[in-house]
Amino acid sequence: xxxxxxxLSPEVAVAFLWxxxxxxxxxxxxxGYLASAGGxxxxxxxQLMSTPNYLKAQAFVNRWGVFAVPLCFLTVGFQxxxxxxxxxTRMPLRRWIPAMLLGTFIWALIYASxxxxxxxxxxxxxxxxPLALVVIVAISILIxxxxxxxxxxxxxxxxxxxx
Numbered sequence: 001x002x003x004x005x006x007x008l009s010p011e012v013a014v015a016f017l018w019x020x021x022x023x024x025x026x027x028x029x030x031x032g033y034l035a036s037a038g039g040x041x042x043x044x045x046x047q048l049m050s051t052p053n054y055l056k057a058q059a060f061v062n063r064w065g066v067f068a069v070p071l072c073f074l075t076v077g078f079q080x081x082x083x084x085x086x087x088x089t090r091m092p093l094r095r096w097i098p099a100m101l102l103g104t105f106i107w108a109l110i111y112a113s114x115x116x117x118x119x120x121x122x123x124x125x126x127x128x129x130p131l132a133l134v135v136i137v138a139i140s141i142l143i144x145x146x147x148x149x150x151x152x153x154x155x156x157x158x159x160x161x162x163x
Contacts (some may be wrong), residue, residue, distance in 0.1 A: 013112045014105075020075075022028070025083050031097065032087020052144065057081035061089060067097030069099035073107040 009054060035045045048054060060082060061068045069091075072082035086096055 010112065014108045017108035017112050018105055021107050022101070024103055025100050026081075028080055028083045029100070030088040032084040034086075034087075036088045037092055052140075052148075053078075053081050055084065058084040058089070060083045061091075066091070066095040066099045068097065070103035070106060073103035074110075079103075079107075134159060 057078065064071060068082055069086060072079040083100075089150070
């Protein structure tokens with residue numbers, strides 16, 4: 001994909017990535033929207049909606065409202081969960097669409113310029129970046145869960161019942 005984007009003029013590359021971002025983001029929003037229509041009764045959807053990352057995304061959307069959508073595109077790994085939360089909470093389309101268009105445009109600008117430049121400087125192929133991000137996210141989740149368990153263990157030893 002990098003070769004394809006690099007062969008395009010900068011304006012066309014940004015437009016191509018913008019369309020990719022719009023399609024991907026809209027699909028995630030629709031999945032969240034459909035899940036809210038009855039998917040909360042499904043065990044897997046319920047488990048996803050109970051994860052710390054989803055709860056953080058929901059709090060982020062509740063705090064920032066429509067501004068959460070373009071802001072999430074400045075993050076890595078958090079944007080999908082935020083968009084899922086906006087779909088699940090059924091953010092009105094008259095607010096979501098302009099925010100999504102702005103966010104995906106920002107993402108396309110970043111990805112077409114800085115993103116590919118970083119990959120080229122590191123000598124990596126485009127598929128290596130998502131793989132590295134998955135590894136980083138997995139390690140972060142593992143560390144977070146270990147911290148939660150340690151914190152829970154400490155809290156249970158300090159509780160009045162334990163003394």
